[in-house]
Amino acid sequence: MKRTQYAVIGLGRFGSSLARELTKLGHEVLGIDQDEEAVDEMSEVLTHVVVADSTDEEVLRSLGIRNFDCVIVAIGSDIQSSILTAILLKDIGVPLVVTKALSELHGKVLNKIGVDRVIFPERDMGIRVAHQLVSPNLLDFIELSRDYTIAELSVPKRMSGRTLKDLNLRVKYGCSVVAINKKEGVIIAPTANDLLEERDILVIIGTNSQIESFENEVVK
Structure with missing residues (x-):
């Protein structure tokens, strides 16, 4: 089976759980978060981890984000960062962008900007x-x-x-x-x-x- 390359942006409870499971399933996973402590916790679990601001286009490009098969935006509570990150990922040319929605309205916005899949974990x-x-x-x-x-x-x-x-x-x-x-x-x-x-x-x-x-x- 082909090892798919995933990137998970946001290593909170949902993002870290998702990233762990993808790794267990044998895939390569890059974890990205602005919180150094969250990144440290996942450093021995994931293929790669990095402290980075996902709303900075140059940072995303420098990480080679376009080369990943799928990028999951699992940012916790910052709706603005979630939306901006998703827009940048689509603009850069990531093949599959999956984004966690914090509310129905957030989900509607994500659909409007062309996110490939919107997920509502709590709902x-x-x-x-x-x-x-x-x-x-x-x-x-x-x-x-x-x-x-x-x-x-x-x-x-x-x-x-x-x-x-x-x-x-x-x-x-x-x-x-x-x-x-x-x-x-x-x-x-x-x-x-x-x-x-x-x-x-x-x-x-x-x-x-x-x-x-x-x-x-x-x-x-």
Whole structure:
């Protein structure tokens, strides 16, 4: 697998967590922050770290930021710096700019200036937790877009011993099972004859309403 080069600007709680995980996944990560202490904390974790002002175009160019495959702007509370940094990155020619939004309005501005992806860590986590609270069988919930969702659902006892063909999810609900996580391993692209057991985890993709309909069926 190609080692993608990432740069993470802003090494606060979100940025440092993201940078650590990217490093664990085997990618090269450059960490950038104006706070020397934050940079020192990540110096032995990331591929490279540097104390720098990301709102200075010359500084960004000197770091060779244009050569990175993806740059994530994870600046904590300074909306002005976040927006200016994103503008500079797009102007310099970074292929993929992902920016953390601090509010809906901030997100709208980022979209207006052409950021490739805007993320709302606190809001998105809140949505996932809400779904998990409402449906005990729902283990994880990721909104792929405004309309599509991928969800992990635990197989209840009453569905144990049935096959995917028996459940007939595609016809009844319109959603698809893309994987089954079993004790002995994960089945990717399962067949209609794959047997389900209690506590297996179904990975399902579909529209939000399709997933919701199936959730309601599961928890009956």
